[in-house]
Amino acid sequence: MHEIGIAEAILDAVEKRAAGRPVQRARVRAGALLRISEPAVNQAFAMVSAGSPAEGAHLELVIVPARHICRTCRHITTSDDPFTACDGCGGIDLVTEGGDELVLESIQTTEAAHVPGNPRRDSGDPARPA
Numbered sequence: 001m002h003e004i005g006i007a008e009a010i011l012d013a014v015e016k017r018a019a020g021r022p023v024q025r026a027r028v029r030a031g032a033l034l035r036i037s038e039p040a041v042n043q044a045f046a047m048v049s050a051g052s053p054a055e056g057a058h059l060e061l062v063i064v065p066a067r068h069i070c071r072t073c074r075h076i077t078t079s080d081d082p083f084t085a086c087d088g089c090g091g092i093d094l095v096t097e098g099g100d101e102l103v104l105e106s107i108q109t110t111e112a113a114h115v116p117g118n119p120r121r122d123s124g125d126p127a128r129p130a
């Protein structure tokens with residue numbers, strides 16, 4: 001299962017950036033050529049992050065298409081297919097750029113997401129005397 005290796009790489013980056021803080025969400029840019037889907041990578045991430053501060057974090061994937069630059073007409077075709085033909089001239093002499101990146105864009109830790117409580121609204125002590 002190829003998502004495990006990707007999830008491990010993401011976890012590594014997330015843990016470094018979180019520096020021990022509990023992580024709620026992480027946004028990751030993933031090249032289309034990696035062929036990962038959000039549910040599959042989240043499933044793998046849940047496994048590899050168990051017991052770490054990133055356990056339970058949700059990954060948001062931003063899929064980045066690959067760019068194929070035509071050597072014949074210089075047209076740029078974006079596609080998630082590594083074997084594509086030029087949109088402009090139908091040629092197949094293309095240089096592929098990107099599509100295989102894996103970049104941690106941002107993380108959201110529980111501290112950053114903390115909303116200060118309303119001090120007037122007592123969260124309640126059930127044993128409080130009336």
Ligand SMILES: [Zn+2]
Nearest residue numbers: 070073086089
């Ligand atoms: Zn072309």
